[in-house]
Amino acid sequence: CxxxxxxxxxxxxxxxxxxxxxxxxxxxxxxxxxxxxxxxxxxxxxxxxxxxxxxxxxxxxxxxxxxxxxxxxxxxxxxxxxxxxxxxxxxxxxxxxxxxxxxxxxxxxxxxDINDNAPFFSKKEYSFQVIESASPGARYSLESAKDPDVGHNTVQTYKLNPTDHFKLNVVSLPDGTKYIEMVLHTSLDREKQEEHKLTLTAFDGGNPEKSGFVRINVVVLDANDNAPTFSQSVYRLAVPENTSTGTVILTVSANDKDEGGNEKIVYSFSQHTDSALSLFNMDPQTGEITVVGKLDYEKVKHYEINIEAMDKGGLTDTSKVLIEVTDINDNAPVISIISLSNPIPEDSAPDTVIAMLNIKDADSDKNGQVKCFINKDMPFKIKSSSSNFYSLMSDDILDRETVPEYNITITAMDEGSPPYSTSKTVNLRISDINDHAPMFSRSFSTAFITENNSPGMTLLSVKASDKDYANNARISYFLEDSQLNGRSASAYFSVNAESGQILAVRSFDYEQIKEFNICVKAQDGGSPPLSSNMTVKVMIQDQNDNPPQVLYPVQTGGSLVAEMVPRSADVGYLVTKVVAVDVDSGQNAWLSYKLQKATDRALFEVGLQNGEIRTIRGVTDKDAVKQRLTVIVEDNGQPSRSATVIVNVAVADSFPEVLSEFTDYTQDKEYNDNLTFYLVLALAVVSFLFITCLVVIISVKIYRWRQSRVLYHSNLPVIPYYPPRYSDTLGTGTLPHVYNYEVCRTNDSRKSDCKFGTVGSQNVLIMDPSSTGTMQRIQSEKNILDEADSPLEVRTVIHEMCSP
Known part of the structure; x- marks a missing residue:
C-alpha cells in the first residue's frame, strides 16, 4: 500500500x-x-x-x-x-x-515481517580464563544473539574478530536451533600476550541487514606451556642384521624452553611400538636406543618406532625412528624339488624335463641372486624357466646298459661375499627299454656226441646274455625249425627253453650221419621281442662198433685160391697182400695185421701195418708145396674188433707141380677122361656168365644212378675211403706190379662199393680139388678176367670160377 x-x-x-x-x-x-x-x-x-x-x-x-x-x-x-x-x-x-x-x-x-529489529546479546561483555597450555581445539561456549524478527530477518551469521588464536564454530541442533562456540586453533603463549580482546558480531538477513555485538576478554593463565621438542621429526638409520646385542644404534635429543623443573625431559617408546620392545631398548635419561634382540632381515626389514619426550608438566613431543635393517649374506639358498619324474626311460629325447626346482635365497640384492649348476660330465643340464624356477633336463642320449642310474648333485650358490651354497643330490634311475637283443658269447659252437647215444642225452648248454633288465632280459631258447637229412631238426634235437640245454632226441649212427648243423634262437621277453641266433655244429663221434672187413684175398666157399712162390724166391719176396678196411673212423679204423697160424712160421711174415706177406728166408726144396697161412686183422678200438683170413700159398716152380699137390688123386678114372668135356662145359658157362654180367652191370649202373638221386635228395653224405696203394718195392717175385683198388662207402652198407684195378702180370692160381682140368682152363679164365669191364664183373667171374 x-x-x-x-x-x-x-x-x-x-x-x-x-x-x-x-x-x-x-x-x-x-x-x-x-x-x-x-x-x-x-x-x-x-x-x-x-x-x-x-x-x-x-x-x-x-x-x-x-x-x-x-x-x-x-x-x-x-x-x-x-x-x-x-x-x-x-x-x-x-x-x-x-x-x-x-x-x-x-x-x-x-x-x-519486516526487518525492524537488530540482533542483540543478553550481556555486553564476556570474560574467559584460558591456560596457555590449552591444546588447539579447546572449545568455549558462547551465548547466541537474539532477534525478534523471523525468517531471513532474524540472526543469520556471526563473526569473531580477531581470529589469530580462536575461531568461531556454529552448531545446528536437530530442532533447528543454533548455538555458537569459540575454538582455540592456535596455542596461546602467556609469555607473548597475557590478554586477548575479541568482538563477536551477529548479523541478520534483512535488507539492509542489522547487527549486534558483544565483547569477549580472554585472559591467558601461565602454565608449563613449552613442550619438549625433538631435534628431528623423523630419525632414519640403517642397522645391519648381524648387529650384536647391546650396541647403541641411535641417541635422540629434545629441548624444552621452560625453566626449572619443567625443562627436565624423560624419553620413552610410545605405546604403539610393542613389536619393537623385544628388539630395542631406550634409555629414559639419555635417549640412547640399543639393540637387545636378534635382528633378522628376512623376517622384518623395517621398524617404525614412535618415541616420546615428556617434561614434568606432562607436556610431550613425539617423533619417529625409522630403522632399516640391512641385509648380510647369512642365508644359504634353499632348493625345493617341486616335481620329479623318476625313473625315466632310456629312450628319452634330449631336452626332456626331469625335475622342476624352486630355488630361493631369503637374502636380498646380490646376496639373494643365485646361480644353479650340476656336476659335470653328466648328460643333463639345468635351465632357468622363470624367476626362482629351474628345470632339470636331459642333454644327451641315455643308455641304461651303460649307466643304470645317476646321482645328480644340484648346487645353488649366491653372489654374496663370502658366498653361500647349497647342494641337493637327486638319485635318478634309468628305466629299461628293449633295445638290446640277446647275444651269445660266440656265434658258432661245436658239440661232440658219441654214436649209439641214449635219447635225451645232453649235448651242451648254450648261454646268451642280454644287457637289458627285468622282462626285457628274460631269455628263452628255441630250436630253429630246419630240415636235416629230409627231416625236421626237432626230430633229432630239442632245446630247453629256460636253461638252453641241447638234448639229443634219438640215437645217432656215425656211419650214417657224421655231423649236423642246427640253429638255436635266443629271444628276450621284451615287446616287441628281440632275438639272435647261434649255429651249433654237432659232431657224431665214432664208436668201435664195426669189425674190419677183408677185401683181399676173397674167401670162397669151395674153391681154393693160392699164391705161387717160386722156390727161387729170395728173402723179402712179396707173396701177396691182405687188404682190409674198417668203416669206423679214427683209431677205430687203424688196422694191424698179425700172422696167427702158418704151416711154416719160419718161412713167412705179415707186415703189421700194411698186411704184406713176405718171405723171411729163402725157399728150399724141403719146404712143402702147400702152405696155409691164417692172418688176423685187428682194429685199434677199445675193445678192439678183428677178422681172420686164410691165405693159401703154393711153393712151386710150375703149375703141374702145384696141381699135383692140390689135386685129389683118388678121384675116379672116368672123371679124368671127361676133363675135356668139363672144360668145354666151363667155357659155355663162362660165356653165359659174361652175357649175364653185361646185363647185371647195366642194371647196377641204373640202380646206382637212381640211388645217387635218392642220396642227393636225402642229403646223405657219401664217405669215400681211399686206402693206400701197395706195390712190390723190391721189383722181384710174382707180384712186380701195383695193386690198385678203391673203396666207396656210405652210411648205408648196402650202398657201398669196392673197385679193383686190373692185376697186371700177376700169377694167381685158383685150385679146384675136384677139377682135372689143364692149364688151358686157367689161361681161359685169365682171359675172362682181363676182358671184364668192371670190378663187379671180376668179382662175379672169380666167384663163379672158384665155385665147386
Whole structure:
C-alpha cells in the first residue's frame, strides 16, 4: 500500500465467502488493506444498505472498514513481534457482517515481517580464563544473539574478530536451533600476550541487514606451556642384521624452553611400538636406543618406532625412528624339488624335463641372486624357466646298459661375499627299454656226441646274455625249425627253453650221419621281442662198433685160391697182400695185421701195418708145396674188433707141380677122361656168365644212378675211403706190379662199393680139388678176367670160377 490511501492489498483469495489479505507490519494508519466490494462481489448499494461492520473475537481493532469506499484500512499500528512474537505466519482473523439480508464474510489478514529489529546479546561483555597450555581445539561456549524478527530477518551469521588464536564454530541442533562456540586453533603463549580482546558480531538477513555485538576478554593463565621438542621429526638409520646385542644404534635429543623443573625431559617408546620392545631398548635419561634382540632381515626389514619426550608438566613431543635393517649374506639358498619324474626311460629325447626346482635365497640384492649348476660330465643340464624356477633336463642320449642310474648333485650358490651354497643330490634311475637283443658269447659252437647215444642225452648248454633288465632280459631258447637229412631238426634235437640245454632226441649212427648243423634262437621277453641266433655244429663221434672187413684175398666157399712162390724166391719176396678196411673212423679204423697160424712160421711174415706177406728166408726144396697161412686183422678200438683170413700159398716152380699137390688123386678114372668135356662145359658157362654180367652191370649202373638221386635228395653224405696203394718195392717175385683198388662207402652198407684195378702180370692160381682140368682152363679164365669191364664183373667171374 502507499501513503496516499491507495489500495494496499497484495493478494486475496475468495472461497466460500472467505477473503485473505496480506500486509506488512508497521504500515501507517489509514493504509488500504483491500477492496471488499470487488473481492466479495458486492455493489455499492448493497454495501450501504447492509450496514456492514467488523467483528473480532478478541476485540482487536487493527483493521477498519471504510463503508463509503468499501475498503479495508489499517486502523492502528501493527507490530508483528508484539502481535505474534516468534509465531509464523502471523494473521488477523475477523468477520464482516451485512444486514438486510444477513450475510457473514470471513476475512484473514496475514501480517508479514519486516526487518525492524537488530540482533542483540543478553550481556555486553564476556570474560574467559584460558591456560596457555590449552591444546588447539579447546572449545568455549558462547551465548547466541537474539532477534525478534523471523525468517531471513532474524540472526543469520556471526563473526569473531580477531581470529589469530580462536575461531568461531556454529552448531545446528536437530530442532533447528543454533548455538555458537569459540575454538582455540592456535596455542596461546602467556609469555607473548597475557590478554586477548575479541568482538563477536551477529548479523541478520534483512535488507539492509542489522547487527549486534558483544565483547569477549580472554585472559591467558601461565602454565608449563613449552613442550619438549625433538631435534628431528623423523630419525632414519640403517642397522645391519648381524648387529650384536647391546650396541647403541641411535641417541635422540629434545629441548624444552621452560625453566626449572619443567625443562627436565624423560624419553620413552610410545605405546604403539610393542613389536619393537623385544628388539630395542631406550634409555629414559639419555635417549640412547640399543639393540637387545636378534635382528633378522628376512623376517622384518623395517621398524617404525614412535618415541616420546615428556617434561614434568606432562607436556610431550613425539617423533619417529625409522630403522632399516640391512641385509648380510647369512642365508644359504634353499632348493625345493617341486616335481620329479623318476625313473625315466632310456629312450628319452634330449631336452626332456626331469625335475622342476624352486630355488630361493631369503637374502636380498646380490646376496639373494643365485646361480644353479650340476656336476659335470653328466648328460643333463639345468635351465632357468622363470624367476626362482629351474628345470632339470636331459642333454644327451641315455643308455641304461651303460649307466643304470645317476646321482645328480644340484648346487645353488649366491653372489654374496663370502658366498653361500647349497647342494641337493637327486638319485635318478634309468628305466629299461628293449633295445638290446640277446647275444651269445660266440656265434658258432661245436658239440661232440658219441654214436649209439641214449635219447635225451645232453649235448651242451648254450648261454646268451642280454644287457637289458627285468622282462626285457628274460631269455628263452628255441630250436630253429630246419630240415636235416629230409627231416625236421626237432626230430633229432630239442632245446630247453629256460636253461638252453641241447638234448639229443634219438640215437645217432656215425656211419650214417657224421655231423649236423642246427640253429638255436635266443629271444628276450621284451615287446616287441628281440632275438639272435647261434649255429651249433654237432659232431657224431665214432664208436668201435664195426669189425674190419677183408677185401683181399676173397674167401670162397669151395674153391681154393693160392699164391705161387717160386722156390727161387729170395728173402723179402712179396707173396701177396691182405687188404682190409674198417668203416669206423679214427683209431677205430687203424688196422694191424698179425700172422696167427702158418704151416711154416719160419718161412713167412705179415707186415703189421700194411698186411704184406713176405718171405723171411729163402725157399728150399724141403719146404712143402702147400702152405696155409691164417692172418688176423685187428682194429685199434677199445675193445678192439678183428677178422681172420686164410691165405693159401703154393711153393712151386710150375703149375703141374702145384696141381699135383692140390689135386685129389683118388678121384675116379672116368672123371679124368671127361676133363675135356668139363672144360668145354666151363667155357659155355663162362660165356653165359659174361652175357649175364653185361646185363647185371647195366642194371647196377641204373640202380646206382637212381640211388645217387635218392642220396642227393636225402642229403646223405657219401664217405669215400681211399686206402693206400701197395706195390712190390723190391721189383722181384710174382707180384712186380701195383695193386690198385678203391673203396666207396656210405652210411648205408648196402650202398657201398669196392673197385679193383686190373692185376697186371700177376700169377694167381685158383685150385679146384675136384677139377682135372689143364692149364688151358686157367689161361681161359685169365682171359675172362682181363676182358671184364668192371670190378663187379671180376668179382662175379672169380666167384663163379672158384665155385665147386
Amino acid at each position: 502507499d501513503s496516499g490511501g491507495q489500495r494496499a492489498a497484495l493478494s486475496f483469495n475468495m472461497a466460500f465467502g472467505q477473503v485473505r489479505y496480506s500486509v506488512p507490519e508497521e504500515m501507517t494508519t489509514g493504509s488500504v488493506v483491500g477492496n471488499i466490494i470487488q473481492d466479495l462481489g458486492l455493489d455499492v448499494k448493497r454495501m450501504k444498505s447492509g450496514k456492514p461492520r467488523i467483528f473480532t473475537e478478541d476485540g482487536s481493532e487493527y483493521i477498519g472498514l471504510n463503508t463509503e469506499k468499501g475498503t479495508l484500512v489499517v486502523a492502528k499500528r501493527i507490530d508483528r513481534e508484539e502481535l505474534c512474537n516468534q509465531v509464523s505466519p502471523c494473521s488477523l482473523h475477523f468477520q464482516i457482517i451485512l444486514e438486510n439480508p444477513m450475510e457473514l464474510h470471513r476475512i484473514d489478514v496475514e501480517v508479514t
